[in-house]
Amino acid sequence: GSLACDVTPEDFSDARRRTLGTAGQDRAREGTQADPVTLGDDVINVIGGAATIVNLINGCLSVARAGDYARIVKTKARQRRKLEVANLWARAAHASGEKAALLEARARELEAELLAEADDSTAGWQIYTLADAYAPRDPLTYVVADLFSLPSLSIVYGAPGCLKSMLLADMALCVAAGIPWLEALPDSDENTARLTVQVPVLWLDFDNGKRRTDERIEALGRARSLEPEATPFSYVCMPSPWLDGSSSSSMDGLIKRVNIMSVGLVVVDNLGVVSGDADENSAEMVHVLANFRRLAEEAGAAVVIIHHQRKATGFKSRAGEALRGHSSIEAALDLALLVEREEHADEVVVKSTKTRGVDVLPFGALFTYEHKAGTTELARARFYGVRVEDKSSDAAIQRAVLEAVEESPLLYKEELISAVQETLKDVGRNRIRNTIDRLAYIGKLNVTKGGRTGRAKCYTLA
Template sequence: METNFIETFAGDPWETEICTLSHAFAKREPLNYAVDGLFPLPCLGLVYGHPGTLKSLILADTAMHIAGGLQWLGKAVKKIPVLWVDLDNGKRRTHERFEALARGINLTEEASFYYTSMLPYNAGNSKDTDLLIKRMLSLGIKFLIIDNLGLISPGADENSDAMIAVMSNLRRVAEETGAAVVVVHHQRKSQSARAGETLRGHSSIESAVDLCLLVERDPDSNTINIKSTKSRDVEVYPFAAEFNYDHKEGTNELYRAWFDVVQVEDVSSDRAAELKIMDVVSERPLGNQKIIIEDANRALRVGKNRLRLILGSLVKKGKLKVREGARGAKLYVIE
C-alpha cells in the first residue's frame, strides 16, 4: 500500500516543498533592504495616490538612487540593478524624466538602470510573467518598478477577484528573482475611515502586498507626504520630500530634477503615540486612563480606541506601571 502511494504521487511538488521546524530554525541571512526600512528583498509593494501627487516621479527618484547606491531622503540604500517598466507615461516623457533625475544626482550612463516604455506586459498571463522573470535574471535585476497596475492587467476588472491571478504572478516575480517588486497604483476618489481602504480595486490587491505607501500632495505644492497604510515587516514612519527642477533653457522640458528631504512631524504612527503617552504620564504621574488618552489625543491623529490599545501595550512592555486608585481606578506611572 505504501509503495502504491509513492508511485501514485511521484513528482508531486508537495513532496519537496513541505517544510518542518528544522527549516524554520535553520540559519538565514539577515534581511536586506533596497531602501532601509522600506523595501525588503524580496517583497511586493504598492505606491499609490491620486493623479498629480508625483508618485511616479518620487519612485523614479528612488530607483535612480538605488541604481547609484546613493542615500535617498536620508535613508541608506543597497546598490542593485534596477528595471523600470513604463506603460503609462510614454517614451518621450520617460526619457526626459530619467535624464533629468539622473542629472539631478550626477548618475552616469554606466549605472545599472534599465527601463522599457510601452512594451506590453500582461501580469495575468503566465507566459508574459515567465519572460519578465527570465529577463530580470539575465540582468540581475533586484528592484523592479511597474507603472501602473491597471495597465498590466488588461481585460481584468480591478474590482473583481480577477486581480488575484495578477497579484499572484507579481508575487512569483518577486520570489523567483529575489527582487523588490513595486507597482504604481491609484487611489479611490471617495474617502474612507481607514486610509488603506482608499486603495482602488478589489481587496485582493491590498491583501497580496507586503507594503503600501500612500503619496499625498496639496494642490500647487511641490511637497509630497508619504505614509504607510500597510506594512508586514517594520513599521514605516511618515516622511516627506520636496520636488525641485530646472528647465532646459528656452523650453518647458526638464533639464534637472531632484527631491529634497522635508522634516515632518509624526502624529499618526504607533511610535508617536507611545512617545506622547509617555510624555503625558511623565508630566502628570498617577493620571487615570481618561486623562492620559484625552491629553494624548489632542496632539495626535490616532484615535482614542487605538490610544487605549497602545497604553495597554506600554504596560505589558513594562514601560508603565499601574497603581490602584480610589474606587479601583487604574493610575499610571513611570517607574
C-alpha cells in the same frame, strides 16, 4: 482514456473486482477485448458468474465517461490508503520494539507511494518542515532602508499628478547608484536620508511613453551627477509584446529577462494597464498579483508597482481602502504606500496603508527642479527628505502617553487617555488605552492603585 489505464486491480476494494481487473488488463496486453467469452470460465466462476459482468456493464451509464469513473476509483483507493496509513501510525504508537518499527516502516512506505502518485501539479513542490524554519537565515536585505526588501511585492499609489512616478524614479536611480535617497536639504540638520543597497534596476514604463521617460530619467540622473557606466539602471518604454500580468507565460518571459540581467529592483508603471483582461474590481486580480509575487520570488527582487488611488466617496474609511480595485490587490502586498500632495505643492507626504513588517512611519519629500533654458523641459530634478508630523502611528501614541505622564504624574487612566486625545485628536480611546497597558507591561510606566475604591490605576514614568 489514459487515467482509465492508470487504474490498477489494487485500486478496487472488492476482491471480485480485483480479479476482474487483473483479467481485463491481461486481455488488453494480449490485444483482446474483455467480455464474458474471452475472460474464460475460471475468471467467470471466481467473480460470481456471467451475471456479475452483465450487471457491471448495465451499471455503466456511458463508456464515454470511463475516465470519470476511473478517477472516482483512484480517489476512493487513495482515501482508503490514507486511512490505512493513519491506522498504521496509531497502531505503532501503542506498540513497542520490533512490531512498532515494522508498523512505522509500512506507514512510511505507503506515504511514499501516495506521494509518488500525487498529481503532476504538485509533484515539483518543495516541502519544508519546522527544522527548515529553525535553520539560520541571513538578515533581510532592503534595497531602500525599511521599505523594500529582497524579495518583496509592493505598491505605491496616489491620485493623478501626485508625483508618485517621479518620486519612485528618483528612488530607483539612487538604488542603482547605491547612494542615499531623500537626504535633507543642504542647510538642514534633519536626518531624513534612507540608505540604499546598490542593485541593478529595471524600470518598466507602460504609461508615460519614451519621450517623457527619457526626459525624467535624464533630469534625475544629472541632478545627482550619475555616470551611466557606474549606474546599472535600465528601462523599457511601451514595449511590444506588452506585459500581461494575468498571463503566466507573459510573466515567465519577464522573469527570464530579470534573471538574465540580475535585476534586484523592478518598478512597473502601472498596474491598471498590465492586468490583461482581468477586471480590476474583481477577484480576477488574485491571479495577476500572484504572477507578480512569482516574479519577486523567482527573481529574488523587490517588485514595486505604481497604481492609482480610489476616487474619494466623502465617507471616512480605512486608509487601505483608498487603493483602487479589488481587496485582493492590497491583500497580496508586503507594503502599500500612499502618496499625497496638495494641489500645486512641491511637497508630498508618503504614508503606509498596509505593511507586513515593521510599521513605516509617514515621511515627506520635497520636489526640486530646473528647466532647460527657454523651455519647459526638465534639466535637473530630485527629491529631498522633509520631516512630517506623525499623529496616528503607534509610535506617536506611545510618545504622547509618555509626554503626558511626564508632564502630569499620577494621572488616572481615563484622565491620561483624555490628555493624549488633546494631542492626537483622531486616535480612538481604545487604541490609547491599549498603548498604556502595553507600556505598563514592558516596564516603561509604573502603575499604582488609588481613588475611592483603591482600584483605580494611575501612572508615573518608570
